[in-house]
Amino acid sequence: MKLTVGVKIGAGYALALLVLAAFGILSYRNATGYVEAIGRRVSDYQLIDSLQGVMSAMQDTETGQRGYLIVGEDRYLEPYRSGIAAVDKYLSKLRSLTEANTDQQRELDALEPLVAAKLDELKETIELRKSKGFDAALKVVQTDRGKQIMDDIRKIVGQMSGRVRMSVAQLDDEISARSRMSIYGIVYGIPVAAITLSLLGLLVTRTITHQLRESIAQLSSSAAEILATTTQLASSAMETATAVSETTATVEQVKQTAQLTNQKARYVSDSAQKAANVSTVGRTAVGDAVQGMHRIQEQMESVADSIVRLSEQGQAIGEIIATVNGLAEQSNLLAVNAAIEATKAGEQGKGFGVVAQEIKSLAEQSKQATAQVRTILGDIQKATSTAVLATEQSNKAVDAGVKQTGETGESIRLLADSIGEAAQAATQIAASSQQQMVGMDQVVVAMESIKLASTQNVAGTRQAETAAQDLHTLGQRLGDLIGSRSA
Known part of the structure; x- marks a missing residue:
């Protein structure tokens, strides 16, 4: 072994x-x-x-x-x-x-x-x-x-x-x-x-x-062959990298053109979409206006009913005021009588006299308050009559507004349909342009990958060439260190 x-x-x-x-x-x-x-x-x-x-x-x-x-x-x-x-x-x-x-x-x-x-x-x-x-x-x-x-x-x-x-x-x-x-x-x-x-x-x-002499001899021979091969590979890789760089530049220009087209298509699509959104909002606003006019009409009718009821309640309040005024006059009369009786009673009737005086004072205040309320009630009845006339005129104006709003809503609906069709067409154009842009991006990525691989190949071959040169030099140094076979 x-x-x-x-x-x-x-x-x-x-x-x-x-x-x-x-x-x-x-x-x-x-x-x-x-x-x-x-x-x-x-x-x-x-x-x-x-x-x-x-x-x-x-x-x-x-x-x-x-x-x-x-x-x-x-x-x-x-x-x-x-x-x-x-x-x-x-x-x-x-x-x-x-x-x-x-x-x-x-x-x-x-x-x-x-x-x-x-x-x-x-x-x-x-x-x-x-x-x-x-x-x-x-x-x-x-x-x-x-x-x-x-x-x-x-x-x-x-x-x-x-x-x-x-x-x-x-x-x-x-x-x-x-x-x-x-x-x-x-x-x-x-x-x-x-x-x-x-x-x-x-x-x-x-x-x-x-053993080292034999290995160094083989190493020197292999290093020389590797050095020649890597030199050729480095030259070929450099030519390939140059061609790939030129192709990448051309593809980049095409990509920029596609980007410009895509931007314009997206601008048109966005504008059409905004117009469609505005028309939709307009239709919604007109519908809301019609409904608002109907609600106003209903509220005006309700206001008219309220005013009528207010007039009726004002008459009832007038009757109540007349009754309160009568009660005040009777209370005043009773207070006078009570004061007379308190005077007759002497010292024992002083406290009762004070109470009678207070009741008389309250009766006077009640008469004054009923007089003021009668005056205010008269003003309210006048204002109510005026409000009834204004309500009738408002109802007529609301009816005319409802009719005009309906006609405007129909016109906006037709306009929104036309804008929607235009927006759909612009969206399809933008989608097609986007697909083209995606394709160009993929082409650019592929070219970049090829360019990167070419650059790496050039660098790798340069490193291999350097390593082969170093290997050859190392073999020579080892041979010099060990000495010749005869030595």
């Missing part, structure tokens, strides 16, 4: 990354192992220091105890007291350092009771020296119980220190081995990786260069 250039380059990079990854993993493992070994070695040395610290602190406690037993002064107990504090500190540190080692934890479990027993023995002798003297304390020392405990402590501490020192020696060997591996990896791995990658790069470069 023939591999592509991209696949080959990718495979080369993948192999290079694989080599570097292997070298990196090996270096990482050596480095992490080296760091871990150093850490364990440091921890072991801390463990050894702590074990030595325990022994040194225990020896300080014995020194302080012996000095106090011999001399009997408290100042000799300073090593004893500082040794006790140091023992507690070192035992806590040993417990922390050996958390991950169960064997060492068991040894500490055995060591701590011995340390406590030794400290109790020292404390006991010190207390006896204080309370009972040197001889009593000496007897306890001579039992060798404290010496036996101290020997057991030295034994356990020595065993633990020995094992830890063996571990330190093993770690030193491991550290040395990992150091050598790291040095070997740097001294031999890097040159091997460099040589491998160089050979791989040379192989990939030769393979890709060979």
